[in-house]
Amino acid sequence: AHGVTRPTVRKALDRLVAQGYILKHQGKGSIVRALPKGIGILSIQGTTSSIGKEALQTMPIGKPKIVPWPLDFPFELSELEKESACILLRRTRIVEGTPVLYEKSFIPNINLRRFTSKNFVNTSLFDVMRSTYGIEVIGGEQKLSAITAGEEIGQYLEIDKKTPILKLDRHMETSRPGFRFFSSVYCHTKEFYLEGSF
Numbered sequence: 001a002h003g004v005t006r007p008t009v010r011k012a013l014d015r016l017v018a019q020g021y022i023l024k025h026q027g028k029g030s031i032v033r034a035l036p037k038g039i040g041i042l043s044i045q046g047t048t049s050s051i052g053k054e055a056l057q058t059m060p061i062g063k064p065k066i067v068p069w070p071l072d073f074p075f076e077l078s079e080l081e082k083e084s085a086c087i088l089l090r091r092t093r094i095v096e097g098t099p100v101l102y103e104k105s106f107i108p109n110i111n112l113r114r115f116t117s118k119n120f121v122n123t124s125l126f127d128v129m130r131s132t133y134g135i136e137v138i139g140g141e142q143k144l145s146a147i148t149a150g151e152e153i154g155q156y157l158e159i160d161k162k163t164p165i166l167k168l169d170r171h172m173e174t175s176r177p178g179f180r181f182f183s184s185v186y187c188h189t190k191e192f193y194l195e196g197s198f
Contacts, residue, residue: 018138057094060120061156064089066109073106074143074169075182084109086182087116089125092156098191102156106182129174129181136175143169149186157188165189 013030016022022030067088069077086106093101105125107115112133120128129135145167154161166187173180 015136018136056122058120058122058124059092059094061090061092064107064116064118064120066116069106073182074184075141075171078178080110080178081108087112089120091120099157100188100191102153102186104184106184108179108181110179134176135179137172138175140170140172140180145169147186149188153186157186159188163188 013022013024016030017024022032024030064087066085069082069086087109089105089107091103091105092099093103109115118128118132126137129137146164147167149157149159149161149163149165151161153159153165154163157163157165159165166189168185168187169182170185171180171182
């Protein structure tokens with residue numbers, strides 16, 4: 001009906017599965033599923049697509065900049081990643097007027113032309129990677145821990161430095177061979193909950 005080949009249809013369905021829009025069942029076909037509600041930070045589809053652009057405000061803290069990798073980085077880095085340094089992107093995510101997430105993204109400075117000149121106000125990092133660089137997030141690893149906010153996080157989430165929060169360290173595997181990126185997300189979940197589908 002639409003003049004596309006079966007492999008193209010299969011690839012499109014696989015992407016919809018990866019983004020959480022459909023489920024595949026042997027003998028039943030592809031079934032559209034309800035998107036998760038809440039803060040979908042645990043999902044590989046990204047926060048913007050999980051919450052919706054209307055409810056979410058994304059505010060960068062300064063411009064992205066090239067910096068050395070943190071000494072206490074929670075993931076093992078390859079030699080190429082270590083040598084390249086990283087692009088640090090810091091943002092707060094505001095839901096219904098309340099700062100809920102403070103995020104530090106660490107992107108290897110490898111073949112991402114003009115990344116530091118991009119404007120990330122109300123913009124999804126996953127969308128920029130996809131539309132500008134042809135890089136899709138296809139999976140990853142997450143580590144969740146409970147910490148107290150401290151000065152820096154407390155400032156951006158507008159909470160007392162002794163407030164308990166959740167810290168989510170993630171690395172995202174991508175469709176570009178050997179290329180992945182990372183984030184540390186600090187979550188103040190008093191009025192919201194975290195949820196995600198994989």
